[in-house]
């Protein structure tokens with residue numbers, strides 16, 4: 074780490090249209106906080122910046138739906154999000170907002186500099202315009218009929234029924250998702266950044282220069298660069314956002330992914346007058362913590378912008394995480410399938426570290442990962458309570474009982490190999506934790522912390538100071554202990570020394586545990602400091618690994634329990650809450666979905682000849698197996714018996730059917746459709762479905778027939 078003299082750490086700007094859930098924490102805020110706390114403990118010069126991203130279409134749409142102004146929406150969520158982070162101990166140096174005037178000015182200046190340097194292409198294009206709402210629509214707000222499967226609720230970017238990627242022009246009967254009005258096309262001018270011009274530099278910077286980046290990040294960058302970059306519009310038509318600072322740009326704002334990352338710069342400006350040291354000096358290490366869906370923006374587009382503008386450092390690393398799912402399902406704000414951080418804090422008061430622990434221990438560092446409440450309980454009960462908490466509590470209780478509440482002496486003359494071995498672990502643990510954190514392997518680092526506590530427990534168990542104490546008591550009373558007749562009166566000094574040594578070492582381990590765990594479990598570390606009656610300065614990383622943190626004879630406070638059991642009822646209640654939230658969201662969507670009543674029956678398609686129809690090989694089949702497709706909410710993988718053979722079919726019906734409910738059902742299959750790969754699975758056919766106001770129903774013969782029977 075030597076070549077860097079200061080650190081600038083950023084965490085993705087959360088979008089201010091909803092509260093934060095545990096996926097957000099696990100994805101980027103918690104790892105960033107762990108890293109920053111570690112750097113601060115090393116007394117590095119570090120700034121940790123974040124803030125809310127307050128522009129973009131989804132915010133205006135949320136405002137429209139709620140009948141409030143976009144400003145109301147962002148004010149509300151800036152506060153809720155900021156409070157949740159603060160409560161969880163996410164220790165930003167500043168939590169800014171992109172609606173701040175400093176940010177507007179910084180972004181506009183950035184744009185202007187690039188504009189004046191001739192780095193944008195001006196292009197006119199025709200785009201869909203909603204005449205009722207008087208606005209241009211982003212692809213996802215355009216709906217129409219899918220040319221592939223006939224789904225009349227396909228989006229301008231994708232059909233969620235058949236999975237096909239679409240452009241708005243391919244939709245039949247495109248209309249506005251906001252007003253339902255038919256769309257018109259209008260000419261509009263935008264400023265594009267020719268990303269292809271930065272390709273050679275990006276290849277050098279990432280492909281050659283940052284082979285150490287995490288595989289998931291490096292791989293994604295490589296595939297973007299291999300498939301070739303294109304010009305990308307850096308402006309949008311909207312009235313909510315940062316105005317394009319040009320005379321002929323009425324109604325145009327900066328693209329959110331142009332302004333949001335500049336938010337890191339403007340936040341630093343608001344934090345310190347020396348902001349330029351952090352952004353412009355080569356010995357700054359800039360690290361962006363994000364989730365995987367933000368990789369292209371932080372690894373390709375933002376670095377290209379920084380390079381184009383000039384004068385700025387570019388990220389040294391972007392240790393993006395994959396996604397956290399909950400109880401086997403993708404987190405979804407709209408379906409309310411989420412564990413909200415503010416709910417957690419209410420339901421588990423003063424247990425922030427438990428969530429921090431579990432989210433770090435199961436963080437999706439290399440692949441998507443699943444959070445389950447059962448695992449939360451298991452990890453709390455068997456790791457935090459039974460290992461970490463138990464060790465600290467035993468050391469403290471025994472010291473109070475056997476050593477009069479003071480740190481006992483070490484008595485080197487009575488130390489044995491076991492003591493010397495455990496002392497060696499101090500430095501080894503420090504080294505391992507340090508290496509893991511510095512290479513962004515936080516799960517591994519945390520497991521080393523627990524391992525250290527586990528060794529402490531083993532050490533206590535091996536030395537059994539409570540037994541030595543009972544022998545000592547008998548000997549002092551002039552008796553021998555019936556179970557340990559080998560000890561005699563002459564051993565009194567030895568026994569007392571052994572008790573002292575064991576507890577001295579255990580207490581020094583406890584102090585080290587506070588330092589080691591502090592980046593991960595800051596509330597717990599502080600509680601340990603309180604019990605040990607030491608100031609927080611003890612938590613400095615230089616002290617880690619030392620076996621002289623507590624002086625002999627120092628009086629300590631009484632022990633407090635650091636963690637408590639999570640009970641089965643709590644787990645059940647949380648799982649019920651998740652399902653209740655989902656049901657509520659679904660009911661609400663069903664109740665106020667005007668689209669359902671107004672949903673037009675799809676218009677007739679153009680006429681075809683009998684021969685066109687006869688080309689279809691339609692057959693009845695029986696579903697033999699059905700299972701969910703990993704990482705795809707909507708897809709089921711089916712095995713269908715069509716008499717002569719069994720076909721694998723991937724079908725976009727997972728939101729409508731439980732796999733176990735449809736095994737045995739008869740279906741009609743288009744058996745001669747060219748196979749298509751979806752999520753790496755080859756789909757050998759398509760199942761016919763009728764759709765009634767969003768509800769899917771299998772099309773099958775009125776009576777059961779032999780699998781393979783033809784349909785004509």
Ligand SMILES: Nc1ncnc2c1ncn2[C@@H]1O[C@H](COP(=O)(O)OP(=O)(O)OP(=O)(O)O)[C@@H](O)[C@H]1O
Nearest residue numbers: 085087088096097100363364365366395396397404
């Ligand atoms: N389930 C998740 N697991 C890991 N990271 C996540 C998850 N959800 C969001 N993130 C990350 O959190 C950061 C902030 O998210 P952002 O506010 O942009 O919301 P988002 O990605 O739209 O999430 P959501 O749709 O759930 O609100 C991003 O870097 C994103 O990648």
Ligand SMILES: [Zn+2]
Nearest residue numbers: 219222232235
């Ligand atoms: Zn479709």
